Amino acid sequence: MFRNLLLLTGWLLSLAGFSQTVCLTEAEHEAAARQLAKEYILIEKVLDPDFGTNRDANRADFEMTPGEKKRIEIRNQIAKDLNQMLKQAKVLQDTGCYVQVALYANADGSINRVYAEPEFHFSAIRMDSLAIIRVKNRLSPLLCQWFSNYRFPVTAEKPYRYFTGLPIGKFPSQRKLRRGPGILTTIEDAEKTGRPDTVKHLVFNTLELKEIPNVIYRFPNLEVLDLSSNSLNQIPEEVFLIPKLKQLNVSFNPLGNDGLHVARNKHLKILNIQSTGITAVPKTVSRNRRLESLWLGLNDFSGGLNTAPLRRLRRLNDLNLYRANLAELPRTIHRLKRLEVLDLYYNKLRVLPERIGRMRRLQQLALSNNQLHDLPEQIGRMRRLQVLYTHHNFLASLPASVQKLYTLRILDIGHNAFSRVPEPLLHLPYLEELDISHNRLSDLPTQLSQLQTLRKLFLRGNPISEQKKVSASLIKDLEKNSTEVFY
Known part of the structure; x- marks a missing residue:
């Protein structure tokens, strides 16, 4: 008992x-x-x-x-x-x-x-x-x-x-690999080759590596090195000193904030450090003086995003912050003046800083799957913007300045709360694709047919499409313009 x-x-x-x-x-x-x-x-x-x-x-x-x-x-x-x-x-x-x-x-x-x-x-x-x-x-x-x-x-x-x-x-052992001249995918092949000067790609992903294999330093003309999905805790400086290395992928490795050791170089252009356990932008990333593309997504930046190391990258034009647990963008984001592509998919953003409009070179902006209720009025200053994704938010209107996005070709505002087609988008002269599906539209403006460049229009999941009340005459006018309508 x-x-x-x-x-x-x-x-x-x-x-x-x-x-x-x-x-x-x-x-x-x-x-x-x-x-x-x-x-x-x-x-x-x-x-x-x-x-x-x-x-x-x-x-x-x-x-x-x-x-x-x-x-x-x-x-x-x-x-x-x-x-x-x-x-x-x-x-x-x-x-x-x-x-x-x-x-x-x-x-x-x-x-x-x-x-x-x-x-x-x-x-x-x-x-x-x-x-x-x-x-x-x-x-x-x-x-x-x-x-x-x-x-x-x-x-x-x-x-x-x-x-x-x-x-x-358990991860599948089968690896999907590129094949072709100049590409090696196993350490054994890398050790055996008698022509290291002909090798430009090493694909050593998913090999359960716990340390960098020394064989990678055999190849003087190596341009692409893929070490993703291993168990690497450290990426030493020597990797960044490979003289012609242009692309480095070390994503899905447990590097943490102290695992990336970058040597100053002028050759690396693309760096992927997604899902590496970092909680801040590594300060040493700025030593890649000619870096053009940086992938930081699938990490936890809930403590905030420090843009200071990024501002030293004078050629950075592509920044990926996919699912980075960001609750807000810093006001200094506009200082990344050379950015052309900014991916903010799957974060927790409720508002955007007005100064984001100063990113005048931005061509692609992905804001989907956030918690946005509005877009800033200053977004209309992005005169080079060609692609804007804002689906899966809480938007019910667009700022009037959107009509100044003269180069916009693709606009996706699906899965939001629009009860009418936003008037500013009816003035976009080069719009080719518009997705406004899964909103609350009960009618469509006849001005849609005036969008002469529109090639695809997505309307599914709206009351007007579910109740089959889409105007036949409007559809006919759209089709005359070679616009394909999905409803």
């Missing part, structure tokens, strides 16, 4: 411990991130008193500080234990995903709050959207329970926070 009472007490205590941990949704974490950042210090500062100071970036493992080694050890152990749990639960047996994790720990290591979001954006995933939803519905409670019972192996004087990205489950 006494033994049973002890077991019951232990069970109740474990339940009490579980209930003390708050599992945050994506929206809840986004709303609380700033306040939590004030209450919990970074674990880097707990483990490494010299965190944030300048160090020699080109260091071997034995030269790392104990704090750096500890962070890598913790991350690897969490991934191992988590995958073991999922294996026992028979979840993700045939596929895999990445989990963005934010742990907020008490000083004794117990978890106070946890955010763990599975991300199925890996190119090897072979599931449709419904299958992904089913897996997420089963996976999310398991992640919540497991992290709630987890005790972080670090004690401190203050509560602290820890961010990381973890590959979990």
